[in-house]
Amino acid sequence: MSAEKQHVPTPENNKKKKFEIPHIYVILFVFIVMAAIATYFVPAGTFDEVSGPDGRTAIDPDSYQRVASDPTGVTDFMLAIPQGLVDAAEVVSFTFIIGGMFMVLRKTGIIEIAVDRLTRKFKNKSVAVIPILMILFAMVCSLIGTQELSLVYVPVILPLLIALNYDSMTAAGVALIATTAGFTTGVLNPINTGLGQQIAGIPVYTGIGLRGALFIIVIVTGIVWVVRYAKRVQNNPELSLTYEEDHEKRKLYHSTEKTVKPTISSRQKIASVVTVVFFGILVYGVLNQGWFMMEMSGLFIVMGIVVGLIAGLNTTQICEGFNQGFRDVLVGAIIVGVARAVAVVMEEGQIMDTIVNGLGQTVGEIPALFSATGMFVVQLLFNFLVPSGSGQALVTMPIMAPLSDIIGVTRQTSVLAYQLGDGLGNILFPTSGYFMATLALAGVPWHKWVRFYFPLFLIWIAIAFVFLIIAQAIQWTG
Structure with a gap:
């Protein structure tokens, strides 16, 4: 027998190392590296900017020209993420503030009381909550086009759905899938x-009939998908994709063992009424005053302070509530800025317009019957780079609209292709800031969300293809 020490296999050594999805920071960093490398191979080019609708800046589709290459250098690469955080400051700050505000509300006790009341009310018909919420969220988003309201919805509905024996994924699905269905089909979405x-x-808002039919089909499939998953989790909590992440939430919100209703003080009653008033102000501001994240952030700061004081918290407790909320959403807030760095690199390297121009030319080579679906695919791919609905419209539609005349697609159909391509990817691509921030508020890892959403994403793509082919075949003009 050899004198050398022999290696004896152990059960641990025989186990194959399980593949793990890299951290979202790693995934985004790889995208940033790829974008930086692309600046060395993709020719630089620009479009001239012109005045668009409502004073917005659009592009002149006939003005594309090559410019001197300006590839990403070491310093540019080093500054990409900090610049991304600066560019995404509005979403980053909104994420922090809404996380802090809801933590203050939790400390007042009014959320726990509201959840207990609603849980008891819906205990025997809890599944009805999901379609009701999803239809409401989808209709609001189809009318006003604010997917970012998911950031408001999730903290509100999360405690209730956890208490009803669902999970964080269900809460994220209700908010994100409903708002995306409404936004994407955009019946009256400005x-x-x-x-x-x-x-x-x-003509603005023409074609409402086809979009209305599309809205119904998309939201119904979304509801079926979420309800199917929610029922499975309710019957067997260990099947939850976020079972581990929800451990503390289950301890906090599950009320199956509660037999005594929590009492509510007079100060908490007043605080509850004031909270509803603040949300009424929020709705009024969004619908009538054009409020967006900055205005909502300011309102939420005031709301947290006022409601906290009325409910009986002292100033230190309110401040610590905000701090704890900030910590809870820290990763998601930073991810928003890191994701923005991908676009920063391409814009600084002047290859974004070249990519847009190339994608537009690609559509022109597709057979006529499938030209509309080709536009959709191009818009979907571009959505990874520019996840802003208005931003994508201002960059791509000046090219796609006249191109549609050449390839035999009606302009109405080209708009629908843009809507579908912009909307469906907004809750898949990690470069979408509000989406990643919403996942952070829900406590749902991105790779687990992809496992949940991707099959529905494919179903929605199939629906999009059917509607676009029909629109192309009938030469839909609205």
């Missing part, structure tokens, strides 16, 4: 339907 039709030069 952000994508209205702006897209303005740029395409067709």
Whole structure:
């Protein structure tokens, strides 16, 4: 027998190392590296900017020209993430503030009391909550086009759905899938339907019939998908994709063992009423005053302070509540800025317009019957780079609208292709800031969300293809 020490296999050594999805920071960093490398191979080019609808800046589709290459250098690469955080400051700060505000509300006790009341009310018909919420969220987003309201919805509905024996994924699904269904089909959505039709030069909000039918089919499939998953989790909590992440939430919100209703003090009653008033102000501001994240952030700061004081918290408790909320959403907030760095690198390297121009030319090579679906695929791919609905419209529609005339696609259909391509990817691509921030508020890792959403994403793509082929075949003009 050899004198050398022999290695004896152990059960641990025989186990194959399980593949793990890299951290989202790693995934985004790889995208940033790829974008930086692309600046050395993709020719630099630009479009001239012109005045668009409502004073926005659009591009002149006939003005594309090559410019001197300006590839990403070491310093540019080093500054990409900090610049991304600066560019995404509005979303980053909104994420922090809404996380802090809801933690203050939790400390007042009014959320726990509201959840207990609603849980008891819906205990025997809890599944009805999901379609009701999803239809409401989808209709709001289809009318006003604010997917970012998911950031408000999730903290509100999360405690209730956990208490009803669902999970964080269900809460994220209710908010994100419903708002995306409404935004994407955009029956009267000013952000994508209205702006897209303005740029395409067709009457605004025409084509409501086909979009209405699409809205119904998309939201129904979304509801079925979420309810199916939620029922499975309710019957067997260990099947939850976020079972580990929800451990503390289950301890906090599950009320199956509670037999005594928590009492509510007079100060908490007043604080509850004031909270509802603040949300009424929020809705009024969004609908009538054009409020967006900055205005909502300011309102939420005031709301946290006022409601906290009324409910009986002292100033130190309110401050610590904000701090704890900030910590809870820290990763998600930073991810928003890191994701923005991908676009920063391509814009600084002047290859974004070249990519847009190339994608537009690609559509022109697709057979006529499938030209509309080709536009959709191009818009979907571009959505990874520019996840802003209005931003994508201003960059791509000045090219796609006149191109549609050449390849035999109606401009109405080209707008629908843009809507679908912009909307469906907004809750898949990690470069979408509000989406990643919403996942952070829900406590749902991105790779687990992909496992949940991707099959529905494919179903929605199939639905999009069917509607676009029909629109192309009938030469849909609205």
